[in-house]
Amino acid sequence: MVPPTRLLAWRLLDDILFRDTRLELALARARPSAQREQALLVELVRGVLRCRVALDWALTPLVRRLDPRTQNLLRLGAYQILFLDRTPVHAAVDLTVECVAETRERRFVNAVLRSLASRRDELRTVLEAHPDPLVRHNLPAELYADLCDWLPPLQLASYLERIASPPPVYLRVNTARATTAEVKVQLRAEGVSTEEDTSLPGCLRLCSPLAGYLHCRVHQVGLATVLGLGSQLVTALCEPLPPDRILDLCAGKGGKSLALWLLAPRGCHLTAVERDRRQVVRMKENLDRLQVQAIEVLQADLLDLHIREEYELVLLDAPCSALAELDKYPDLRWRYRRKDLAGLGSAQLALLRVAASAVAPGGRLVYSVCTFTPRETVENLAAFEREAHDFRLVMQSGVVAAPDGPGLLQRLTSTGFFWACYRRGNGV
Template sequence: MAVSARRIALKIKNAIDSKSGYSNLELRSQLAKTDLSSRDKALVTELVSGTLRRQGTIDWIITVFSNTPFDKLDLIIKNILRLAIYQIWFIDNIPDYAAINEAVEMVKTFSPNRAPFINGLLRAALRNKSSLPWPDRDEKPAEYISIKYSHPLWLVKRMLLDMGIEETEKVCRADNLRPQLTLRTNLLRIDRVSLIKKLKIKNIDARPGPYTQESIVIVGGSIADYGFDSGDFYLQNEASILAGTSLNAKAGEAIIELCAGPGGKTTHIGQLMRNQGEIFAVEINEKRLRLVMDNCERLGVKIVKPVLGDATRILDLPQADRILIDAPCSGLGVLSRRPDLRWQRREQDIGTLALIQDKLLNQAVSYIKNNGLIIYSVCTNTREETSDVIDKFIKSHRNFKIEKLSEISKKLGLSEKNQFIQTQTYIQGLDGMFVAALRKLS
């Protein structure tokens, strides 16, 4: 029932906030322990993910109507209010009175004396829903966008400097959209047309993705009804699929992937190579490396050799025809998919991550053959982690050149003159992904 769903959503939200956990992992773990229907599990996911996306706006609304300073409120009180306000403001098919009544009933379980406070604040917010005192867009654009579109102020200020108010607003608005679910067909086992037909039998509405030959966009139904263990697909956004495609790996080649966990791009490359050749999957985290091999087993990819190690240091690896660097990054291109990340990331992280990215590229030089190709990909759009990293590398490595990915650019509607690929959620409807190709000269 919806009541149980709301209480489980509160439990998950508290867990995410108290330990700065990943929302997707916490949702998966907690929902697996329940006997909720598919419909109620979907409601829990919507409440948790939606509240995280809109948390900046919601917290401002709480501040406007609270007679207690926001930072003095207990976490559980904040989250009861957040979940209720999300339902009132952003979900059309839940009656406002139901959201308020359930919030009041939930707080009675934890702190009965706070029930009048919860009830009064929510009813005041509801009465004034259409007359909130938003910051002036022209006079205070950073504050306006930060509050209206629920993004950290430091991030909005950076974006305004880089792209101006119109594009910043488009990016932030798109970050709050529910991300589309995309599958990568496992072509080692099934073709895309056949998989779409099998999905339809399970009442899952699906259509071909527009940019890659393997992708399928889920339009309706629950993919859980098909079964993840089938090995017929891997959940992967088309932008990520394009990063693997850009490597252009051939059957029989030696490939290295740095920072390979959890294995999405690894298994895609193995699929493109038709299980012929070798892929050395390097990952510093043992658990993530196990995930790589688990996914290889599930998808029938048999040419991957796991390497546990720090890719910023010299490792015992062979010379490779191609190298994919799936570098750790700020993740600011996937905020619609990772709603918790916008509140966990700090501005100083960007510089720290750029240093790691530099080291990964410099170490990759040791393993690449003459005329070999290095693909550098990150799911972000900050200048420091994208073009700056590549510019710095090219200046210090004169035996490399930037190779344009013209065919992929054309598919995405980008100029074929672009040196790099940069997807944007508000333009292509994909995750924000940066991809650069670096060719070692003979």
């Protein structure tokens, strides 16, 4: 019998690497019904993308020319042999071979993977201290060279260590309907373990598999939602929130909109704007599940949007290279192109101008990106400040993935996110 999860993982890898499908979209389309199968699928696809260079290095002595699809299948088998300890080696080989229909190809895949398995311990030892940093850190040459230019050695080492494994999963408790303590107790009763992050309101770190949480009642009835640590820090740094009007631009699936609304005084009007129709649909679904009707959702392109009202707080979480999230989205490693940064920076600056136009006198403008490239951070701020003479920089984070330190701003810097806050006019 063909193993469905591995066959699906093989297909998704083809979609991501050869048809330019985003990892997040590919996984959203493929949802096995069983929790264990969903968790395995995510692990296999993310793992192959995260360890791609090391896998190719290990396979290269065993194969010469390969068609791309067979190469992806061998990567899938090699990942299970070298990095997935919970799968016995013989099972990893057999289940991968079962994905192939043609007899001659089955024999070839079987021979390659069994040869690889016979050298498993030796290969693991070599990979841990491989002399080639591209193999050791599983990065394309152009991206690694740029990281070395941008980050001092200590910060570079910290960043490379962080993106070498999947990130912890964080939840934002819907504190409009339940306390953090109540949600923690309910999750424990459903077999889901969490730890509270006491420095952030309503923040729980998930200590159990994500698939288990997504099937539990707490999630299904909207008492909590998955929201990354960086996003929770971005919104917490916006406190104190104004009592009247907040605008969240490039709102995505609405996670930060929810977090802002939960932190804001009751009665505050929050508008979330997102261009992508699919994201808007998911945002509305999430808000419906959370039973939050007070957030106004607009689908619009900011560059075509004429904002007539003024807001006391405008948050622009601009589309970016997302280098801070390579641990979560390892496919971004293979999408990175140095030449794209100039276009990203120009687009972000154009969005920043639109966001600034919506800020009321005395109000605040917050610019955040989940990256640390100079073009998308400090260079954008410098260009904005040359134009926007009525905005004063109040505070900004660092631009490198520094080691953890005390305080929310230092924690945000350690995630690789960038955050800057301006105040308009003479407001105090």
